[in-house]
Amino acid sequence: MSPMPPMPPIYRLILSLVIALTLPSAPVARASTQTPTAPAFQPVAKIALPDGRWDYASFDADHHRVLVAHGQDVLLIDPAGGGAVRAIGMIAGAHQALAIPNTDTLLVTSGHDASVRILDATSGAELARIIVPADPDGAILSPDGRTAYVMGGDSGVVSIIDLAARAVTGQIALKPGLEGAIVAGPHLLAINNEPLHEIELADLATGKAGDVIALPGCEGPTGLAYAPEQGMMLSACGNGVAALVDLAQRRLVALLRIGQGPDAAIWQAAHHRFLVPCGRSGTLAIIRLDGRRAHVEPSITTEISARTAALDPHSAEVFLPAARFQPGAAQRHPPIMPGSFHLLVMAP
Numbered sequence: 047m048s049p050m051p052p053m054p055p056i057y058r059l060i061l062s063l064v065i066a067l068t069l070p071s072a073p074v075a076r077a078s079t080q081t082p083t084a085p086a087f088q089p090v091a092k093i094a095l096p097d098g099r100w101d102y103a104s105f106d107a108d109h110h111r112v113l114v115a116h117g118q119d120v121l122l123i124d125p126a127g128g129g130a131v132r133a134i135g136m137i138a139g140a141h142q143a144l145a146i147p148n149t150d151t152l153l154v155t156s157g158h159d160a161s162v163r164i165l166d167a168t169s170g171a172e173l174a175r176i177i178v179p180a181d182p183d184g185a186i187l188s189p190d191g192r193t194a195y196v197m198g199g200d201s202g203v204v205s206i207i208d209l210a211a212r213a214v215t216g217q218i219a220l221k222p223g224l225e226g227a228i229v230a231g232p233h234l235l236a237i238n239n240e241p242l243h244e245i246e247l248a249d250l251a252t253g254k255a256g257d258v259i260a261l262p263g264c265e266g267p268t269g270l271a272y273a274p275e276q277g278m279m280l281s282a283c284g285n286g287v288a289a290l291v292d293l294a295q296r297r298l299v300a301l302l303r304i305g306q307g308p309d310a311a312i313w314q315a316a317h318h319r320f321l322v323p324c325g326r327s328g329t330l331a332i333i334r335l336d337g338r339r340a341h342v343e344p345s346i347t348t349e350i351s352a353r354t355a356a357l358d359p360h361s362a363e364v365f366l367p368a369a370r371f372q373p374g375a376a377q378r379h380p381p382i383m384p385g386s387f388h389l390l391v392m393a394p
Contacts, residue, residue, distance in 0.1 A: 087330060087346045087364060087392040093129035095121060095387045099379070100367045102184065102310065103356040106145035109167070112356050112365045112389065113152065115140035120154055122167060123389055125358075125365065134170030135163060141183045146209055147191035153209070155182040155196060162196055162205070164212055174212040179203040186227050186235075195235055197224040204235065204248055220246045220255050226270035226311065228279065230293055238267040238281050245270070245281065245291065263301045264289040269311035269354075271320050276338050280320045282308035288322055288333060290340050302342050304331035309353040316362065319343070323366055325353025330364065330392065349390055364392040 099117040106113055106122075114121040119133040120143040139158035146153055146164075151173065154163045162182055164174040179201035186195050187209075194207040202222035208215045220237065224246070227237040233251040236259075243264055247256035261267055266284030272293075273279075281289040282304065288311070290300040305324025308331070312321040322331040329345040330352075352366035370386040 086332075086344070087394060089348075089390060090363075090393045091125070091129070091391040093123060093125065093131065093389040093391065094385075095123070095131060095367070095389055096133060097369070097382055097384060097387045099382075100369075100387070101140065101354065102142045103354050103365060103367055104142070104144055105356040105358050105365070107359070108145060108147060109150070110358075113143040113145060114367050114389070115143045115154065120152060120165065123365075125363070125389075125391060129389075132170075134167065135165045135172065137163060142185045144185055144187055144194070146187070153185060153187075153194050153207075155185050157181050157183060157199070162194070162207060164209075176207060176212060176214060178205040178207075178214060179217070183224065184226050186229060188229060195227065195229075197227055197237055199224055204237070206250075216253050218248045218250075218253055218255065220248060225268045226282075228270050228272040230272055230274075230279070236270065236272070236279060236293070238270045240266050240268055240284075243267065245279070247296075257296050259291055259296050259298065261289045261291075261298055263287065264298075268309045269322065271311035271313040273313050273315075273318070273320070273335055275315075276335050278335060278338060278340075280311050280313075280322070280333065282311045282322045284308070288320070288331065290333075292338075300340060302333055302340055304333075304342075305329040305345060307353050310355055312355060312357045312364075314357060314359070314362070316359065321355065321357065321364065323348065323352050323355040323364075325351050325368075328352065330355070330366075346392065348392065352390060362394050366390040366392065 101115040112123040122132045124130040141155045143154045150167045152165045162176040179198040181200035183199040184197045196205040204218040206216040223239045223241040225238040225240045230236040235248040237246045245259040249256045264283035267281040269282035279291040287301040305327025307326030308324045319334040328350040332343040334341045349368040352368040355366045370383040371380045
């Protein structure tokens with residue numbers, strides 16, 4: 047057989063682009079892999095926690111502690127004080143616990159009884175119980191810390207809570223399936239809709255649903271993070287990608303490779319990068335923004351099951367709840383191996 051003639055340069059270029067474009071559904075492929083400009087993370091500690099199911103983690107900057115929604119209670123973890131752990135509250139399916147700024151109180155979503163609890167973090171006492179539509183899941187606070195926005199997963203309703211009055215002051219009807227949310231402007235919320243594979247926008251000025259941003263190629267978006275200076279959002283998808291979205295243009299601009307099983311996304315402003323914990327892969331995906339252009343950096347090994355995380359913006363430590371599960375269990379949520387639940391601490 048005679049040798050093949052050399053491939054013309056234009057054909058080589060086309061072939062390289064076809065190989066590189068592993069996600070053809072992305073409207074624009076903006077991702078590239080470069081050497082990280084900021085330090086990678088490495089594990090520095092494990093803090094033992096009481097066994098039990100968990101959901102979101104958050105960081106209380108005022109008191110330098112990690113909060114973990116822990117099924118029937120909330121865990122308060124002091125990573126600097128020898129890893130001291132306290133469990134407070136009696137919650138019916140805790141999904142999210144957030145520190146209310148300039149107070150020693152917490153807001154906790156209680157999914158199984160359609161309520162939001164206000165807890166005294168010192169005594170653990172319940173100060174208020176606020177009834178909201180079905181399945182309150184994720185929650186976020188306004189930038190001034192005076193208002194909470196609670197996402198009803200099953201109901202598709204966003205409840206607006208005045209934290210001083212401890213009362214619902216408004217509701218915005220969207221679609222069922224609401225997950226992670228961000229405050230995207232003075233009068234704008236953006237919320238992932240997991241079953242519909244899209245981002246719902248809510249107009250806080252009018253109290254009505256806004257635009258919908260379709261996420262083709264992103265299945266089951268959960269975690270959502272926002273880079274305000276760049277005007278870019280990142281949705282963590284359940285099919286091994288993250289969706290980079292231009293908020294001003296209301297469109298998906300790229301699908302970026304991450305691990306499997308994410309349930310949160312974090313914007314680390316100091317290093318201009320998104321962090322996405324991927325529980326099934328046991329990795330922390332890192333996506334750096336250079337202006338509005340995304341670069342996928344090498345993932346960091348964490349632990350299987352570490353799907354949510356909290357960031358200390360000052361120390362840059364990342365805190366990931368994780369546990370081991372009984373092998374070979376047939377059910378969707380297999381039992382946790384006794385004594386295995388812990389908080390993994392990663393530091394630059």
